Amino acid sequence: MEANSVIGTVNKKGQKIVDPEYLFFEAPRQQYFMTGSEVVREAIRRASVDISVAYPITPQSEAAAMVGDLYVEGYVGDYFRGESEFAVMSQCAGASFGGARVFTTTSGPGTLRAYENFPMWAGSRLPILINVMVRGINSPLNIQPDTLELGMILDTGMLIWHAETAQELFDYLLKGYIVAEEPDVHLPIAVVIDGFFVSHTKDMVMIPSADLALTPYNPYRSPVPCMDMEVPPVRMMRDPFVMKSNYISYATHASWQQEIRAAIERSRKHTIRLIGGLIEEENSDADILIVSSGTAVAQGREAIRLLAEEGIRVGIVKVKTLRPFPHEEIRQATKNAKLIFVPEFNVVGWMAREIKAVIPDNHRVIEGPHVAGGMTLPPEVIVEEIKKVLAGKKEVVHG
């Protein structure tokens, strides 16, 4: 593969291009105490990003501006502020069509303003990496962490990984490119964090040297031609897809959409290799389980500790990838559970719905507790919910 031929060479910034697996698993790392935004900057510094487009919206503005500093320092090839998230995501598309590795960020209302672009990215097989820092969506105006927007992008055709910690954020940003750019995947990827909780708090992170960089994107490994006129400009189709009364156009659309879903599933093997599985389990043989993603998992872990002090044993399943959704893994991990609690930072409980849709006997799922609009989810609230249900005070709805 051509990408490999650059391993060992030095880029314009004097960084050594190394084998991704070396960067991920072997390169010596040093500990830093930094905010999530700074973690984004440090990941992108090492990510051989060609183009990044930015737009301000809390809580991602800080990280997006820091990527601008990287551009000035020469770590990112080109960078500018677009005029809206819709435009930004189309600018990212153009850059990706032209063979660039692209990075962008957004949050809440920005995610929804950009929305039409996401299925287009997937349909066009553009391996853009977008860091989504979730926040509440209007109305009323809200800037606090809330995962409602995530439930809305689940079926856009993007890969979606939900990082719980700053460390996962760092690793997912780099590993995400490698998985998304695999020829048998070649899809956009959203690396998600909970706004503020991860973006604006400081955390310990292990980071390899800034003298190392990821292998650059090789657009000629794409399953569709790169739009740079370096490969023959063949007539792409006999008739445009949109021609009416044309069986081929229906069949093409349907099969291509299926292929995108199949590509999401094909990403599993690369994902498992790089992030060690789509879920993480702790004591999943317990009768009571907490299943969720992002920082809700961190709160769940605290709740488990509090409950253990009272002699109540609870296990946890952390969902790392929302797409591909780990349906079989969740089925297995929850097979002995009698009660499955799904704490969430949104008003509708979409994660509980996702889980209910893939496991047998889904009356075992308790949708909650969930909070919204930026409320915190103290472990005590999870403890209380679990105890209430155990005491039979709260009716378990049987489905």
Next chain:
Amino acid sequence: MGKEKIKICEEFYDIMPPEYRELVDSSTYGKEGRGWKDVGVAKELIEEHSLCAGCPESIAFRYVLACLPNPEDTVMVGSTGCTSLVFPHVAVHNIHSLFGNQNAVASGLKRALAHRFPGKVKDVVVLAGDGATVDIGLDMTLQSWFRQEKFLTICFDNELYANTGGQESGLMQKGFVSKMAPAGKKFDKVRLPEIAEESGCHYVATLTVSKPNRVEKAIRQGVLIAREVGPTYIQLYTPCILEIGKQAMEGLQEMRDSEGPNERFAFKEYISEEAKAYLASLEKEKKPAAIPTQG
């Protein structure tokens, strides 16, 4: 450069589709001074089209493709609309993504190509309808000009939303009765050429496609100035004969009727001082890329 990227190895020559072989054998990639006179003589870069019979968009498309100075290193960006039915048949790389985002896509694309191929010419040309350019995509059209993005924007102005059945558009004439303007359009045709000038375009031309020499000159100037100086804009009248009730053979006359000195498509051209200096320098150097003298 020319055709080296598309040539076929001998062993596979006979199994390639005939239209591809024709591209290799007689298309004008890399030909110096290519232009509209190649239409009908050399293999065109448009294979066929699925527009209405006699639609002026089709001849406009053929002229544009025949006149690109550097098709072997040009990438086009389209939008949803009647033009999107043609692009799949076009033998230069082209992108269709969404309706109205063409100038945003082109901004990212041009920057990617500039970053990946420093020192090499890679032209980007946008071609979209009036609805895409002026209504739904107006912010992205203007913002790309404000940012001085280096590509040519061509608007096929048929003064309505043709592909969805003839609704009102911002470039429609005041008073015109159409779907969604049942009592006649209440405001003036948007003056995008003037707005383009104010927004930082270095070359702006308004014309019909009735005179191919003129189209050729405009397209070449538009591409070359965009490449070296900054954004350029060309608005071409390509009447939707279907929606204005004309016959297949009446498109040309409709264009002629609309380009008289006091008509809305009277030929108009604006060239910035910077662009003029650049054109003059081209003349002086007598580069192969120089502009054909008269149109």
